[in-house]
Amino acid sequence: MEEKTQTLSEMAASLNRPTLYVSGLQKRFELPVLSGAAYSPAYLAFLRGLTALRTFDVAEETLRELWQLEKKLLVLLHVDTTGSPTWFLDSCGQTTVMKRRLLLTNHDLGVEIHTHVLQPGLNFAVGAPELFAGPEMGEDALRVLGEYIKLHERISSEVQAGRPRLRDALEWTKRLKPGA
Numbered sequence: 001m002e003e004k005t006q007t008l009s010e011m012a013a014s015l016n017r018p019t020l021y022v023s024g025l026q027k028r029f030e031l032p033v034l035s036g037a038a039y040s041p042a043y044l045a046f047l048r049g050l051t052a053l054r055t056f057d058v059a060e061e062t063l064r065e066l067w068q069l070e071k072k073l074l075v076l077l078h079v080d081t082t083g084s085p086t087w088f089l090d091s092c093g094q095t096t097v098m099k100r101r102l103l104l105t106n107h108d109l110g111v112e113i114h115t116h117v118l119q120p121g122l123n124f125a126v127g128a129p130e131l132f133a134g135p136e137m138g139e140d141a142l143r144v145l146g147e148y149i150k151l152h153e154r155i156s157s158e159v160q161a162g163r164p165r166l167r168d169a170l171e172w173t174k175r176l177k178p179g180a
Contacts, residue, residue: 003040003041005038008039011039011044014044014048017051025050028060028064029064040086040089042091042093043089043092046104049106056159056163063104066104066152066155069151070107071105072144073145074088074102074107089105091106094106094108099112103152113152
């Protein structure tokens with residue numbers, strides 16, 4: 001069964017946001033802009049996650065920082081094996097083994113992320129090896145993972161702190177029902 005793709009305006013309607021809002025997210029997060037009904041369910045799942053986190057007042061700047069760390073980590077691990085322009089979004093919407101998945105890209109790293117364990121030299125691609133290893137080039141997947149974990153924990157704390165406020169706000173909106 002083939003996944004149903006959507007247009008930008010259909011995604012905006014699904015997110016209950018104006019098209020301009022979604023276009024702004026695409027620009028600020030440097031996402032591929034596609035034409036017609038070419039947006040995958042994974043692309044929409046990514047936008048849905050951003051929108052949910054913004055609902056909890058997680059700063060967009062913080063989310064962009066996390067997004068950059070996740071993409072850097074995926075590049076260091078050579079995750080792009082498909083050549084798709086949306087390769088970093090293609091795992092969004094997956095719901096299995098969430099403890100092993102990155103928050104925004106939802107990519108499964110194969111180990112629980114918060115254990116601070118990552119197999120050095122892990123390479124998801126089947127290509128020619130690099131001339132120099134990542135640390136020799138100034139990048140270290142374990143260092144990036146450590147930065148990611150710190151930021152993820154901060155975001156998680158913000159969301160947990162915001163849950164009671166959101167629950168109270170939802171309870172308060174019951175007053176707005178017609179006839180109440």
